[in-house]
Amino acid sequence: MTVAELSPMAQDYLKLIWKCQEWSDAPVSTNALAGRLGVSPSTVSGNIKKLASLGLIDHTPYGAIQLSVEGRTAAVQMVRRHRLLETYLVVRLGYGWDEVHDEAENLEHSVSQLFIDRIDTDLGHPGRDPHGDPIPDADGRIDRPAAQQLSEVEPGRCGYIARILDDDAELLRYLDTRRLVLDTHITVDEHRRFAGSLSITRESGADGPEQLDLGLAAAESIWLTTTPHRHPGARTPRAVPAGS
Template sequence: MKPSKPVVEDYLKTIYSHTEWQADAITPSALATRLGLAPSTVTEMVKKLAAQGLVTHVRYGAISLTPAGTAQAVAVVRRHRLVETWLVKEMGYGWDAVHDEAEVLEHAISDRLLSSIDERLGHPDRDPHGDPIPAADGTVRRERAVLLEDASDGHTGCVLRISDRDPSLLRELEASGIDVGTTVSVRNGALLVGSTRVRLTASAHSAIWLSA
């Protein structure tokens, strides 16, 4: 049976997102974990995606998108991130509450409505969490970034991206005055926001990217 379009898009988007901020390709086990599915289910689906020319993979090894798969992934990522931005800017959603809504709407929104949203928002190039929004032609503008846990002591940079996978973490950062665009400095394992010293949970250090 041919998989549905939303299922295909979810797989492609997840594979794409995995390597967007780090270089290691995703494995079947990691993909299963990200999707919350059984490894056997993911293995069968990857075979179907490969048969459609959307991914390449080696048995028990890395999964990579083909050019066709990348094009489809970028298109759904664009829809997802524009919807998130629209929900925050126009509909009054908090940045910790938009991911799940966008997961649903990204599969249903028409190209015409998406274009109207993009125009109304002024063609944004970043979503509320700092992830780049691909342009209509598929191009993506990226900046050099360093993960907070890898930043050297004394590093000062602008927060470029915050992972949106944990809503409670987003609320923690918001309460600490940290948002995309905030300038912070790393000092002795803590962050300085202006002159204020902020201590974050360990998970935050693997969820924040700073300008390099």
């Protein structure tokens, strides 16, 4: 069964299960999926049974949800579609990084595999999407950076922004106004755990360093790595200014 033969529901569920495990070792539960999808646990349970009957997931009642080998293959293909579409929308069509998530969600179910392969070639086979998430290659291989959440980085440590969660467009626009985008170098100055914030210093080129305060939600959305990543031909995505 190819990914194109799966229903949009199956495509969405497989992709979400895989993404839940991409940066976390926590088991995937029915309730966790229901929260992410905005549906009832009973709806998720019914759809999980359908996917299990197709051999796409392994699941026992009240147990963790695991992708089968076939399910993982399909999930990675959907992730590849989504992230290539996001990248194409930013690099070729001028979308802001805060605009592409929902657009790609709609497009990924309808475009052909040939189209995905063509935009991959046109973009020069990018290694990451506009938010820093790795793009699987045509064979399903993934080069994931060794990154750590900013909220967990100890004071005095520094790094480059390698990844930013893409599910909150308003947060992406806020980070853009603070010039906290991919490959920005920052140093953690202080954790204010009881206040739910931390202080960082952002290196801003000719303007010199600038100290910023971030709330916990913003800090948990940013991941740092020790070295920057630049893919040939890629550009740092930015949000579209309000009113443009």
